[in-house]
Amino acid sequence: MNNAGGRRRPPTIHDVAREAGVSRGTVSRVLNGGHYVSPAAAEAVNAAIRKTGYVVNRHARSLITGRSDSVGFLLTEPQERFFEDPNFNVLLRGCTQALATHDIPLLLMLAGTEDERRRITRYITAGHVDGVLLVSSHSGDPIAEELREAGVPLVACGKPIGLGSRVSYVAADDRDGARDMVRHLLSLGRRRIGVVTGPLDTPGGVERLAGYKEVLAEAGVEVDERLVVSGDYSRASGEAGADRLLAQAPDMDAVFVASDLMAQGVLTALERAGRRIPEDVAVGGFDDSPAALAARPELTTIRQPWDRISAEMVRVLLAQIGGEDPAAVILPTELVKREST
Amino acid sequence: MNNAGGRRRPPTIHDVAREAGVSRGTVSRVLNGGHYVSPAAAEAVNAAIRKTGYVVNRHARSLITGRSDSVGFLLTEPQERFFEDPNFNVLLRGCTQALATHDIPLLLMLAGTEDERRRITRYITAGHVDGVLLVSSHSGDPIAEELREAGVPLVACGKPIGLGSRVSYVAADDRDGARDMVRHLLSLGRRRIGVVTGPLDTPGGVERLAGYKEVLAEAGVEVDERLVVSGDYSRASGEAGADRLLAQAPDMDAVFVASDLMAQGVLTALERAGRRIPEDVAVGGFDDSPAALAARPELTTIRQPWDRISAEMVRVLLAQIGGEDPAAVILPTELVKREST
DNA sequence: GGGTTTGCTGTGCACGATCACAGCATGGCG
DNA sequence: CGCCATGCTGTGATCGTGCACAGCAAACCC
Numbered sequence A, B: 001m002n003n004a005g006g007r008r009r010p011p012t013i014h015d016v017a018r019e020a021g022v023s024r025g026t027v028s029r030v031l032n033g034g035h036y037v038s039p040a041a042a043e044a045v046n047a048a049i050r051k052t053g054y055v056v057n058r059h060a061r062s063l064i065t066g067r068s069d070s071v072g073f074l075l076t077e078p079q080e081r082f083f084e085d086p087n088f089n090v091l092l093r094g095c096t097q098a099l100a101t102h103d104i105p106l107l108l109m110l111a112g113t114e115d116e117r118r119r120i121t122r123y124i125t126a127g128h129v130d131g132v133l134l135v136s137s138h139s140g141d142p143i144a145e146e147l148r149e150a151g152v153p154l155v156a157c158g159k160p161i162g163l164g165s166r167v168s169y170v171a172a173d174d175r176d177g178a179r180d181m182v183r184h185l186l187s188l189g190r191r192r193i194g195v196v197t198g199p200l201d202t203p204g205g206v207e208r209l210a211g212y213k214e215v216l217a218e219a220g221v222e223v224d225e226r227l228v229v230s231g232d233y234s235r236a237s238g239e240a241g242a243d244r245l246l247a248q249a250p251d252m253d254a255v256f257v258a259s260d261l262m263a264q265g266v267l268t269a270l271e272r273a274g275r276r277i278p279e280d281v282a283v284g285g286f287d288d289s290p291a292a293l294a295a296r297p298e299l300t301t302i303r304q305p306w307d308r309i310s311a312e313m314v315r316v317l318l319a320q321i322g323g324e325d326p327a328a329v330i331l332p333t334e335l336v337k338r339e340s341t
Numbered sequence C: 001g002g003g004t005t006t007g008c009t010g011t012g013c014a015c016g017a018t019c020a021c022a023g024c025a026t027g028g029c030g
Numbered sequence D: 001c002g003c004c005a006t007g008c009t010g011t012g013a014t015c016g017t018g019c020a021c022a023g024c025a026a027a028c029c030c
Helices: A013-020 A024-031 A039-052 A058-065 A079-084 A086-100 A114-128 A142-149 A174-187 A203-218 A235-248 A260-272 A290-294 A306-321 B013-020 B024-031 B039-052 B058-065 B079-084 B086-100 B114-128 B142-149 B174-187 B203-218 B235-248 B260-272 B290-294 B306-321
Strands: A071-075 A106-110 A131-135 A154-157 A168-172 A193-197 A228-230 A254-257 A282-284 A301-303 A328-331 A334-336 B071-075 B106-110 B131-135 B154-157 B168-172 B193-197 B228-230 B254-257 B282-284 B301-303 B328-331 B334-336
Touching (some): A013 A024, A013 A039, A024 A039, A058 B058, A071 A114, A079 A086, A086 A106, A086 B114, A114 A142, A131 A142, A142 A154, A154 A306, A174 A193, A174 A203, A174 A254, A193 A235, A228 A235, A235 A254, A235 A260, A254 A260, A306 A328, B024 B039, B079 B086, B086 B106, B086 B131, B086 B306, B114 B142, B154 B306, B168 B306, B174 B193, B193 B203, B193 B235, B228 B235, B235 B254, B235 B260, B254 B260, B260 B290
Parallel strands (some): A071 A131, A131 A154, A154 A168, A254 A282, B071 B106, B168 B328, B193 B228, B193 B254, B254 B282
Antiparallel strands (some): A106 B106
16 A cells, blocks of 8 residues: 555546446536436445545646636735734734635745746736735735736735725724724823824824824814824834824823834833823723733733634635625724723 | 726637747747757747746646646644744745745645644645645644655654654754853853753754753763753743742753743743842843843844755755655754843 | 426536657768 | 758647536426
C-alpha cells in the first residue's frame, strides 16, 4: 500500500462510473444536486465514491463551468499596519473559516509593490478567482476600481470611497458607535468633551466625527471647534492631538478618541499634563484593540463585531457571485466600559 | 468599453495564435521556456499577448500537467495563539510574497475542527495544491503524517517531531541562540543563571534548554536543577516560573527565558519581588517579538530570522515539488541587546 | 391505442491548455 | 547526391469534467 512517496493518480469520475455500473453522466448528476437520479443509482454511486475515495477534479470542473470556486482575500494597503492589527487577523481567520464551510479556498493576495499589484490584477481579471474580499484603508484604491470595472464581484471591509454602487461592503456602524460613546461621556456628567478624529478623508473618520456632533447637538451642548482636532489613527498623532486640545481648551473634561492606538497617545499626553484619568478627564477609545487592554488605565472603547463582519462579507460575496445585486451591510457596535471613563 | 459589469470572456491561446499568425503550439512554446521558437515568431506572439491581454488559463493547464501551481499554507494548531503572534504574521506574509514572485498563489488552510481537518486533507491529497507549508507547534500532527504518507511535498516551520525524514523543515538555530544568550549573561559576570524553558515536548523547548546547559558546562559552571523551571510560552507561565525560581534559588542573578512573552511575566514577578533589572537580575528573552520592545525595561532577546525562514521554506518546498529530496535548513539567530541585561 | 408527459440514463462535444509527433526547410558532411 | 542533424512549426490527441441532447421505458390522458 505504500507507494514510496510518489503521488498516485487520483480516481476520476470514470472510475467511479465503472465501479458503480453507471455512466459518467449519472455520477455527475449525483455530484451536483442529485436531480433526475434513481435512488438505486444514487446509492450505488455514493458507495463507489466512498470505495474509490474519489474527489472531484476542480480544474476540470472549472475549465467547463468558468467558475474557479475560489475567492481572493486582497490586502492593498501598507501591510505592516494590518498584520499587526489583531482585528485584521480575526477578519482573515473568520473569512477563511466561513469560506471553508462552503468548500471554497481563500487565496491570500498582498498588493504591496507595483509589480505585485499588476500581477494580482491580472490574476483576478483573468477569472482565476470568482470574487474578492477587499481590505484597504482608504479604499478609493485604483486596483479596486479596476476590478469593479472588470465586473469582478467585490466586497469591501468598511465603506469604500469613490467607488460606485456596484461594490458591496460590510462595515461596523461607526456613527452609532461614536454616538454611544459620547452619550456615555455625557451620562457621566461631562460637558466639555473633546474629540480626536480619524483621517477625515476616510468614511470611518467622517462618520465617527458626525456621531460625536449629532449627540452633542441632541443634548443641547455647544460644539466648540476648539475641542475638535484630527489625527491619523497613529499613537503619535493621538499624543499631539491631546496636546493641542489641552492648549485650546484647558477646561476639557473628557475626550472621545477615534482609535485605541491614538487613545494611548492621549493618555500619555494627559498624564504628562498632570490630569488624572478618569477623574479630571475621561477618555473613550474606538476599536477594542489589545491596545485598549494594554493601556493604563484600561480603555473604555467601542467594539466592532469583527467575527460577524467576516461572516457577512463572505455571505454577501457568495450571494453576489451567485448573481445577486451588491449590498451594503452595517453591523452594530458595542460599548465596552473599562477604567478610563 | 464599459461592459456593464458583466465579465467578458477572456482571450484564449487560440486568439493569440490567430492574432500572431502562428499556431497554438508555437504560442505555448513561447509561454513555457521559449525553446525552439524563432525570434520573429516569439516577437509576434509577445506582441499578440500584449495586444489581447492574454493570461493563461491555469485550470486548463493544470488539467493536463497535473500540477496546480498553487501551494497551501496549513495551520493546524490552536489558531488564536498563532494569529496573535506577530512572528506568525511575518511568516505568513513572507511566504505569500515569496510565492508571488513565482506566480504561485497561497491558499490559507486552517485545520481547527475535525470537520475542517478532513476537508483539508481531502483537498490536499486530491492534488489541488502541489505542496504544503506547515505550521504547527507540536508537529507530530496526524494530518501531517497523513500528507507525508500520501507523498505530498511538505515543509514544516521548525523541526517536526515524529515525522520521518521525508518531510523538510526550516528552523532557526534554537540551540545556538540559547548558547549566545547564556554566553552573553556569563560575559556580564553572572554565574547563578536561571532558565524558564519552553514546553519540553517541542523541539524548540528542548533545544533551547540544551544550549543553556551546554554553555554552562563549557564555562565550568554547575547546572543547578533549582535554577531550571519550565513554562508553556505564555506570559502567565513566565510569571509563575519566576516565582518558583526566586523561591528555589534566591541568589539568582540572571534568567534566560525561552520566549519574550514569558519574559514579560518574569519581569513582572521580579519587580514584585523588589529585584532591580538588570542590576540585581539580568533577563534575556527569546523571539524578539513586539513584547520585547513593549516590556519595561526593553528586553535583550534572540531574534529569529523570520523573513529568511519564510523565504527558505518556499525555496525548499518549490525544490521538493520540482523533484528534489527533502532538506533541513537551520538558520542562524541574532542576539539583540537592549536594557534588560 | 396513439400521443404526451415524466423520470431516468447514456453519449458526444466542449472547455483551454500541453505534449508527442510528424513535417518541412536548411545546412553540413562524407 | 544522399543522408542525417538541427531548428522550427503545425496538428491531433488528451486531461476530467459539465452540459445539451437523444433515447427509452413507464405512466398517464383522452
